[in-house]
Structure formats: structure tokens, C-alpha cells
Amino acid sequence: MIVNLEKFVAEERPRWERLDKLLRRLADDPWRKLSLTEARELEQLYQRVAADLARLSSYAAEPEARRYLENLVGRGHAEIHGARGQGARFRPGAWLLRTFPQTFRRQAHAFWFAVVLTAAGAVFGGAALALDPEAKEVLMPFEHLRDSPTERVAREQENRGKELTDRKGRFSGMLMTHNTQVTLTAMALGMSWGIGTLVIIFYNGVTLGAVVADYLLAGQAPFLFGWLLPHGAVEIPAILVGGQAGFVLAGALLGRGRRERLSARLRAAAPDVVTLCLGAALMLVWAGFVESFFSQYHEPVLPYALKISFGVAELVALTWYLFRAGSTEPRPAPGKSR
Amino acid sequence: MNADRTHLWRVRTPEGVAFTFRLASPVLRAAALLIDLAAVSAAWSVIALVLSVLNLISVDFAGMVITIGYFLFSQGYGIATEWFWRGQSLGKRVMRLRVVDARGLRLTFAQVALRNLLRFVDGLPLFYLVGGVTSLLNHRAQRLGDLAADTLVVWEPVETLPDFAALQGEKYNTLRGHAPVVARLRHVISPAAARAAWSALARRDEFDAGERVKLFAELAVYFRTAAAVPAEMSEQVADEQFVRNVVDVLYVNRA
Numbered sequence: 266m267i268v269n270l271e272k273f274v275a276e277e278r279p280r281w282e283r284l285d286k287l288l289r290r291l292a293d294d295p296w297r298k299l300s301l302t303e304a305r306e307l308e309q310l311y312q313r314v315a316a317d318l319a320r321l322s323s324y325a326a327e328p329e330a331r332r333y334l335e336n337l338v339g340r341g342h343a344e345i346h347g348a349r350g351q352g353a354r355f356r357p358g359a360w361l362l363r364t365f366p367q368t369f370r371r372q373a374h375a376f377w378f379a380v381v382l383t384a385a386g387a388v389f390g391g392a393a394l395a396l397d398p399e400a401k402e403v404l405m406p407f408e409h410l411r412d413s414p415t416e417r418v419a420r421e422q423e424n425r426g427k428e429l430t431d432r433k434g435r436f437s438g439m440l441m442t443h444n445t446q447v448t449l450t451a452m453a454l455g456m457s458w459g460i461g462t463l464v465i466i467f468y469n470g471v472t473l474g475a476v477v478a479d480y481l482l483a484g485q486a487p488f489l490f491g492w493l494l495p496h497g498a499v500e501i502p503a504i505l506v507g508g509q510a511g512f513v514l515a516g517a518l519l520g521r522g523r524r525e526r527l528s529a530r531l532r533a534a535a536p537d538v539v540t541l542c543l544g545a546a547l548m549l550v551w552a553g554f555v556e557s558f559f560s561q562y563h564e565p566v567l568p569y570a571l572k573i574s575f576g577v578a579e580l581v582a583l584t585w586y587l588f589r590a591g592s593t594e595p596r597p598a599p600g601k602s603r
Numbered sequence: 604m605n606a607d608r609t610h611l612w613r614v615r616t617p618e619g620v621a622f623t624f625r626l627a628s629p630v631l632r633a634a635a636l637l638i639d640l641a642a643v644s645a646a647w648s649v650i651a652l653v654l655s656v657l658n659l660i661s662v663d664f665a666g667m668v669i670t671i672g673y674f675l676f677s678q679g680y681g682i683a684t685e686w687f688w689r690g691q692s693l694g695k696r697v698m699r700l701r702v703v704d705a706r707g708l709r710l711t712f713a714q715v716a717l718r719n720l721l722r723f724v725d726g727l728p729l730f731y732l733v734g735g736v737t738s739l740l741n742h743r744a745q746r747l748g749d750l751a752a753d754t755l756v757v758w759e760p761v762e763t764l765p766d767f768a769a770l771q772g773e774k775y776n777t778l779r780g781h782a783p784v785v786a787r788l789r790h791v792i793s794p795a796a797a798r799a800a801w802s803a804l805a806r807r808d809e810f811d812a813g814e815r816v817k818l819f820a821e822l823a824v825y826f827r828t829a830a831a832v833p834a835e836m837s838e839q840v841a842d843e844q845f846v847r848n849v850v851d852v853l854y855v856n857r858a
Binding site for chain 1: 614616617618619620621622623624661662663664666667668669670671674689703704705706707708709710711712713714716717720721723724747750751752753759762854855
């Protein structure tokens with residue numbers, strides 16, 4: 266247990282303090298990159314301090330000095346072994362044009378699973394409403410959807426969008442935050458081995474299918490598509506992207522057919538999950554504005570043909586963006602989506 | 604990497620050196636969370652007051668900005684603070700906690716974002732029940748967000764170097780010059796006992812006079828007995844000075 270601790274500390278202290286100073290400087294700016302000279306110095310100091318810790322640990326004499334060195338080595342280890350490829354600053358343009366669509370395509374299987382689930386839910390919801398119209402109260406969570414479609418169309422056309430006068434901004438804010446919360450919950454419930462995500466995505470499909478069936482059976486197809494498409498063309502895919510993120514998380518958790526440890530699988534999935542969530546949230550901001558400022562105006566204020574055309578154009582643009590954007594650029598390796 | 608019971612998490616570096624994280628207890632984490640909630644609430648009340656000026660332009664516009672702003676602020680607070688302060692929010696700073704990568708590597712933005720986004724599910728059904736139960740059952744005290752991001756929340760007390768002034772090593776030490784006794788002391792005294800004596804010396808001014816005399820008497824008896832120190836080497840020396848001499852020869856090799 267004996268080491269000449271006083272002499273040891275006196276001799277090594279300047280190096281420890283220098284390493285501490287370098288690490289503090291790095292900690293002050295999460296995106297800071299070291300110069301070559303600084304990087305070499307950091308590496309040398311780290312090796313020296315690690316050796317000091319090893320020497321002190323073998324004597325096991327002095328917990329204070331050991332803990333101090335452990336703290337330094339821990340921080341140095343994080344900088345030296347964890348810095349590769351992570352120091353790049355976030356570039357919104359590159360993220361939007363390449364990272365998000367590429368990530369979407371890399372995890373497309375999870376998206377298609379969410380699409381199939383929504384479609385299954387929609388068929389179930391539509392069939393349930395067609396077979397049992399009294400089930401409407403159960404199938405539709407929003408009160409304003411439970412009215413007769415014909416009555417609603419007549420009322421909305423008469424109101425000419427005046428219902429939202431002076432509160433369109435607040436309405437759009439409420440839509441954005443509510444839909445983002447639902448989407449993030451769908452993602453987060455991926456941690457329930459995907460069961461929670463599956464329920465949310467399926468239930469979303471049930472509601473959608475019931476609404477569509479209700480309006481189609483009432484002969485209000487133009488109103489339905491004119492009302493739903495402008496914001497739904499982006500909102501529904503955004504929720505599906507949230508579900509996609511949840512299923513990516515669930516896939517990492519389940520690890521079927523993969524040999525990595527659980528922590529390694531989750532670590533690899535994390536960047537893609539976050540990218541998909543951020544992408545979905547941005548899509549919902551757009552959808553919130555459109556729903557509040559555009560979707561709520563019907564004929565005679567805005568012709569249905571115009572609204573439907575707008576929705577179709579959005580859907581085409583979104584499809585191109587998600588499936589084609591950034592495809593000429595080299596794809597980042599899995600887990601390197603920032 | 605190994606778990607040492609429930610409080611420590613050991614990381615071995617490629618250089619073969621091990622260092623230890625002290626896992627934060629659920630009580631410390633709950634306290635940090637409450638501080639963060641209070642900070643968000645207080646900060647938002649000020650921000651909302653400032654934003655209310657927008658009512659002069661349009662009540663509707665102000666309402667939209669406040670609705671979206673609160674959502675972004677409350678959800679983004681944890682992500683922003685933990686990213687810019689290297690794993691610490693205000694509450695974690697106060698409680699000396701830090702989010703770290705479970706492998707001891709540098710935190711990535713994705714890890715910080717994911718562990719915060721998963722608060723949605725950790726907070727279910729209320730009062731962080733899911734997250735709390737998960738962290739109690741997990742040997743690394745991870746809630747679901749930490750599991751997904753492979754992060755730990757650790758306790759980081761201030762680490763200082765030992766204070767050698769406590770030894771007053773410049774004074775004459777009666778044990779020096781008696782190599783067999785010094786060798787015996789170094790052989791039989793455990794690191795824990797040596798450390799306890801050092802702590803007693805470093806904190807001597809914190810004890811009542813009577814308790815201090817009693818403490819050093821007990822330590823002196825222990826050292827004399829354990830190392831069979833000849834009586835003539837300690838009988839002329841006060842117990843506290845004897846303990847000081849013992850610690851001096853245990854920690855400092857002046858020969």
C-alpha cells in the first residue's frame with residue numbers, strides 16, 4: 266500500500282491540472298474541435314494520467330487521489346475514445362435535404378409496417394361503422410366528427426370559415442403540439458416491445474377509416490377529400506413516421522436475428538429514431554398551419570377541386586422527398602445520421 | 604464493465620485502466636427533477652410575461668406563439684441543457700448529477716435527445732411511475748429513456764486532491780529511523796485503517812475536544828497493538844502525534 270504519495274502528487278499535479286484544464290475547455294463547447302497539437306497533448310496527458318491511476322490503484326492507498334484521477338481519466342476517456350465523427354456541427358440544410366430522407370429510406374421496412382397497420386385499422390374502422398353506425402361514438406374520439414356528415418357540410422359551407430376567425434393561430438398551435446405529442450408517444454411506446462406503438466398506429470387507422478366511411482356513405486366525398494387531403498397528406502404520413510421510429514426502437518429492443526448486445530443495438534438505432542422524430546415534428550408543423558389556415562375553408566370560399574389538387578400535390582412532393590431526396594449523395598453508415 | 608452491487612458501475616478503458624461511476628440514487632434524481640420542473644415553471648412564467656407583449660399585435664398570434672413556445676421550451680429544456688452542459692440540467696447541476704454514456708464515451712446528441720423524448724413513456728401513468736419502477740429494477744438504475752440511449756445518471760461529488768498539510772510532515776517523527784517498526788506498520792495496517800486515521804487528522808478541528816482525545820487514543824491503541832510498536836517509541840508522544848507519525852510513515856516514503 267505504500268507509495269510516496271506526497272512526492273508523487275507533487276510531481277504529477279501539473280500534468281493533472283493541465284489535463285483538467287484541457288477537458289474543461291472542451292466541455293465548454295460541445296462542438297469544439299481540437300487542433301492537432303492540442304489533440305496530441307491531450308492524448309499524451311491522458312496516457313500519463315491513466316498510468317498514474319493504474320499505479321495508484323495497485324497501491325490502493327488513497328481514495329481521494331484515486332477518485333480525483335478516476336474522474337480525470339473518465340473525462341479523458343470520453344473525449345479520446347468517443348469523439349470520432351461526433352464533433353460535426355448540426356447543419357439544418359444538409360439534415361433536411363439528405364439525412365432525414367436517407368434515414369427514412371434506410372428504415373423503410375418499419376414505415377411500411379406502420380402503413381399496413383394503419384390500413385388494417387382503417388378497413389376495420391370503416392367496416393365497423395358501415396355495419397354498425399351506432400358504433401360511431403366509440404370509433405371517433407372527437408366530438409365534432411360525431412355529427413351527421415351532411416349537417417356538418419351544410420353548416421361549414423354556410424359559416425364560410427368564420428368559426429375560426431381570430432383563433433386560427435391558436436388552433437394551429439394546438440394542432441401542432443397535440444399531434445407532435447401523439448407522434449412522440451407512438452415513438453416512445455416502442456420501448457414496450459412495440460406493442461404500444463402498434464396499438465396507437467392501429468387505432469389511428471380505425472378512426473381514419475371510420476371517418477372516411479362515414480362521409481363516403483353520406484355521399485360527401487368532395488367535402489371529405491377537400492377537407493382531409495390538404496393537411497392529412499402530410500399529417501398522416503408524419504404520424505406514420507412517428508410509428509416508424511417506434512418500430513425501429515422496438516426492433517432494436519427485440520433484436521431478432523441480430524447478434525449484438527441489447528445496449529449496442531439500441532445505441533445503433535438511437536440516431537435514426539431521433540432523426541425520424543424530428544422529421545415527423547417538422548411535418549406536423551406544416552400540417553398544423555395548413556389545417557388551421559387552409560383546410561377549414563370550404564366551398565364556396567375555396568373550390569374543392571383546388572383543395573384536393575393542393576393535397577395531391579403535397580402528397581406527390583412528400584413522396585418524392587422521402588423516397589428520392591438526397592439519393593445522389595453517398596449514404597451515411599448506419600448510426601451516423603447526424 | 605461490471606456492476607458492483609447497485610451503486611457503482613466500473614468501466615475498463617482500452618489502456619487497461621478502470622474507473623468507476625457512482626450511480627445516482629432515485630431520491631437524488633427525483634430531487635433534480637423537481638428542481639428542473641420548478642426552473643421550467645419559473646422561467647416560463649417570465650417568458651410568457653414577455654411574450655404577452657405580442658397581444659398588442661394580435662391576441663391570436665400571441666396565443667399561437669405561447670402554445671408552441673411552451674411545448675418547445677418544456678420539451679427542449681432537458682435536451683438543450685444536457686447537450687450544452689455535458690449531461691447536466693439545472694437540477695442535475697445542483698444535485699451534482701450527470702448523464703454519462705454507459706461505456707464512458709462522450710454523449711452524442713442522439714443519446715441526449717432520445718433519453719429526453721422517452722420521458723413521455725417514463726412519466727406514465729403519472730409521477731414517473733414507469734421510469735421509477737424500471738430504474739429500481741435495473742442494476743444500472745436506468746429508466747426506459749436511459750436504457751434506450753445507453754446512458755447512466757451518476758453522482759459526481761467534488762473530487763479534490765489529498766491535503767498533505769494534515770500530516771505536518773516537516774515535524775520530527777519518532778518512528779523514522781526505526782525501519783523494522785515502519786516495515787511492520789506498512790505490512791499489517793490495512794488501507795482502510797490508514798485512510799480512517801488520515802481522515803481523523805484532516806478533520807481534527809471538526810471534533811469536540813473530548814471526543815477528539817478519545818478518538819486518537821483509540822487509534823493509537825489500535826496501531827500500537829496491531830504493529831507491536833515498542834512502548835518506548837510512543838509513551839513520550841501524545842496519541843494524536845503518534846497517529847500523525849504512523850500516517851506519515853504509511854503514506855510518505857521520505858527515506
